[in-house]
Amino acid sequence: MPKITFIEHTGEAHEVEGDVGMTVMEVARKADVPGIEAECGGACSCATCHVYVDEAWTSKTGSPEEMEEDMLDFAFDVKGNSRLSCQIKVTEELDGLIVRTPEKQF
Amino acid sequence: MSNAPIETDVVIIGAGPCGLFAVFELGLLDIRCHLIDILDRPGGQCAELYPEKPIYDIPAYPIISGQELTDKLMEQIKPFEPEFHFNQRVDEIERLEDGRFHLKTDDNQEFITKIVVIAAGGGSFTPKRPPLPGIEEFENGSVHYSVRRMSDFAGKDLLIVGGGDSALDWTLNLAPIANSLTLVHRRDKFRAATDSVNKMLALREEGKINFLLGQMKEIKGENGNLSSVTISGPDGETEVACNRLLPFFGLTMKLGPVANWGLNLHENLITVDTEKFETNEKGIFAVGDINHYPGKLKLILSGFHEAALMAQKANQYIYPDKKVIFQYTTSSSSLQKKLGVK
Structure with a gap:
């Protein structure tokens, strides 16, 4: 099972296992990782599962599609490596993925 | 009433x-x-x-x-x-x-x-409140998440933030009555209706509004009266003088x-x-x-x-x-x- 590491803004890291086919948001919610709210439940309509993908992984996670890019307008402190974690599907290739959660979901 | x-x-x-x-x-x-x-x-x-x-x-x-x-x-x-x-x-x-x-x-x-x-x-x-330190202090007059009366914004220096329909509709409606209007969005692409986007671009072209690429970093003022907002963009930080802020980040x-x-x-x-x-x-x-x-x-x-x-x-x-x-x-x-x- 692919492992994903979520690093909080404080630096605290949570390594959790996800199933292929789940979204990174679902992996975080299932393991009660703090810092991911996912208010809309994964419909790409709220931007409260905003994460920063570690630079070493951005080529593997790909870039946001238009709808996700639109929704990122509702997030705060959006950077080049910003993604909505509900839109990243877990694959074997993403084993070892590192994402950082923002100080505050908004 | x-x-x-x-x-x-x-x-x-x-x-x-x-x-x-x-x-x-x-x-x-x-x-x-x-x-x-x-x-x-x-x-x-x-x-x-x-x-x-x-x-x-x-x-x-x-x-x-x-x-x-x-x-x-x-x-x-x-x-x-x-x-x-x-x-x-x-x-x-x-x-x-x-x-x-x-x-x-x-x-x-x-x-x-x-x-x-x-x-x-x-x-x-409810409208989303940007997590800027101290923004609450300005919500009693300077910061508005919706427009109930347009006249409240007449002759003011407005800063509107967002790229959707609310941000653009109010940019178009308030530009003629404001003293100055700056629109800030994190990218030069807008998800608002095409017609609104075109009208906004025309206002930009005519110099009737300012457009700034970037995101809000800091908010300044005294006694609940807003004086400026710092915008961080691709070319560094810009301090925009304004006395009314309208952030549109959804609900x-x-x-x-x-x-x-x-x-x-x-x-x-x-x-x-x-x-x-x-x-x-x-x-x-x-x-x-x-x-x-x-x-x-x-x-x-x-x-x-x-x-x-x-x-x-x-x-x-x-x-x-x-x-x-x-x-x-x-x-x-x-x-x-x-x-x-x-």
């Missing part, structure tokens, strides 16, 4: 799927409803969060979108002539001496009703005034029984995502069931002397008459 209080049998707070279906169940029992919602249209989360998203667990619909479900419910309840009050939030509920309830909205509309049905889902949709759900109505709560949800879905206050019911009971599932179909049982009890309160005969819509000619199909 205060309107005359509306007297009715039932006020439903929230016009999402469960609130709408409650109109149907109450309607079959000859009970008419007024519905109040903070949004400008029916559907609740189905309309606001996922109008285009497919829902797969509505009985008999293998797939239906949030908007289609809302449209179908609106069609289904049409015979019962529900009256809608949009863009309003119920702020106060008080019990009157005669046992009825007095409700007041933030738009000063008052209601006097025998029954209150809270179908408020995840709470009321989030907040429980809001429901918490102050004296109802028993369990982790921000209203506790109800599972026989009639009534709260600790006789005559106030709660259905759908906002309620809690052992085994609760936040599913639209659960809310529908809750609405049906709630309606039976509400019927006893409203028509205490009426003999209750349970009937099916497939065979009852009296129900079919109410539905307008006979």
Whole structure:
């Protein structure tokens, strides 16, 4: 099972296992990782599962599609490596993925 | 301005799927409803969060979108002539001496009703507040999340943030009356209607508005009066002088005034029984995502069931002397008459 590491803004890291086919948001919610709210439940309509993908992984996670890019307008402190974690599907290739959660979901 | 209080049998707070279906169940029992919602249209989360998203667990619909479900419910309840009050939030509920309830909205509309049905889902949709330190201090005049009176912005130096329809509509509407207007967005692409985008680009071209690429970093001012906002963009930081800030970052759900109505709560949800879905206050019911009971599932179909049982009890309160005969819509000619199909 692919492992994903979520690093909080404080630096605290949570390594959790996800199933292929789940979204990174679902992996975080299932393991009660703090810092991911996912208010809309994964419909790409709220931007409260905003994460920063570690630079070493951005080529593997790909870039946001238009709808996700639109929704990122509702997030705060959006950077080049910003993604909505509900839109990243877990694959074997993403084993070892590192994402950082923002100080505050908004 | 205060309107005359509306007297009715039932006020439903929230016009999402469960609130709408409650109109149907109450309607079959000859009970008419007024519905109040903070949004400008029916559907609740189905309309606001996922109008285009497919829902797969509505009985008999293998797939239906949030908007289609809302449209179908609106069609289904049409015979019962529900009256809608949009863009309003119920702020106060008080019990009157005669046992009825007095409700007041933030738009000063008052209601006097025998029954209150809270179908408020995840709470009321409220504008998102950017997490800038100290922004609260400026919310009493300088920072606005919506525009109620355009005249409040006449002759002011405005900073509008966002790239959607609200940000662009207000840019277009306020530019002619503002002293200056700066629009800030994190990218040079706008998800607003094409026509609005083109009009905004024309204003930019003519130098009637300023456009700045970037995101808010810091907000400055004194005694609640805004003086500038620092924008961080691709070319570093820019301090924009302004005395009115309008951030448009969409909506989030907040429980809001429901918490102050004296109802028993369990982790921000209203506790109800599972026989009639009534709260600790006789005559106030709660259905759908906002309620809690052992085994609760936040599913639209659960809310529908809750609405049906709630309606039976509400019927006893409203028509205490009426003999209750349970009937099916497939065979009852009296129900079919109410539905307008006979």
